[in-house]
Amino acid sequence: MISDEAKSILYEGDKKAATRNAYGERLAALGETNKNIVVMDCDLSKSTMTVIFAKKFPERFFNFGIAEANMISAAAGMATMGKIPFVSTFGVFASRRACDQVCVSVAYPGLNVKICATHCGISVGEDGATHQAIEDVAIMRAIPGIVVLSPSDGTETSKIIDAAAEYNGPCYIRLTRGASPLIFNENYQFKIGKGVKLFDGTKATLITAGYTTHICMSAVKKLQAEGIDIDFINMASIKPIDEQLIIESAKKTGLVFTVEDHNIIGGLGSAVCEVLSEKQPTRVVRIGVKDKFGASGSPADLYAAYGLDEAGILKVIRENLK
Secondary structure (H helix, E strand, O other), X not given: OEOOOOOOOEOXXXXXXXXXXXXXXXHHHHXXXXXXXXXXXOOOHHHHOXXXXXXXXXXXXXXXXXXHXXXXXXXXXXXXXXXXXXXXXXXXXXHHHOHHHHHHHHHOOOOOOEEEEEOEOHHHHHHOHHHOEOOHHHHHHHOOOOEEEOOOOHHHHHHHHXXXXXXXXXXXXXXXOOEEEOOEOOOOOOOXXXXXXXXXXXXXXEEEOHHHHHHHHHHHHHHHHOOOOEEEEEOOEEEOOXXXXXXXXXXXXXXXXXXXXXXXXXXXXXXHHHHHHHHOOOEEXXXXXXXXXXXXXXXXXXXXXXXXXXXXXXXXXXXXXX
16 A cells, blocks of 8 residues: 555656656756856767756856766866866766766765766667666765765656755766656655655565666556555665665565666665665565666667566566565
């Protein structure tokens, strides 16, 4: 059943939005009230949607060309002068190509830089393996001091951008290319370090974040119709993670599933395992990309091939509930 916490915050309707679009729109709105916000991109502003900010505030928008490492270093410099840089590129470039600059120039001195990466996961689709970030969460989680956030829909994206702008320190925000159904309404309030339980159950716990959230929600509803009630948690704050919520749910259900559009090594599933192995030993089944590269194809076909569609998720849950 829907949790008490979720009753007033779930969206009712069929509207869809891409998290990258919500990011661009919210960033432009914040630019009107916070003059310290500056935005940087690497020839991808029409894809990352920072073009919206660029058109409104051209004097605070900087295009660095195909030079991601340089962009990160420049953002660090601007942060030392009191600016709040939001830097954007694709997830593969933010996490892999500019990793040293993120680590040494931003994280080591703890500078107030917001890295907003779009086109993450195999949901990128036809762009193929080279442009599908499936290890970015693992990379960013391992760098000390970086907050890692993965919004599930357009509403949560807007709330996360607000939270990141108010937070004093480096953040990595994982955004997606394609549109997905809205899950939350405007009553929803996001807090760094907190997850939200959307459904209550006793048979198992399902924890997810990002683009897979709406797919998992549909799966949970189908299981509920079969009389299988599951604790369903949206964990947009991957680092810091909501340890208390994870422990309480695992203690109640005794079986945890994690779902993520990311390698199962180092991502959300690993973060959940780290908490439970130390504080509430529980069996965890990780559903995600199983240590392989992505491929080129439609998002729907790729999700089916990698077991991340509704049918794949339901199959794993049912098999393990037996």
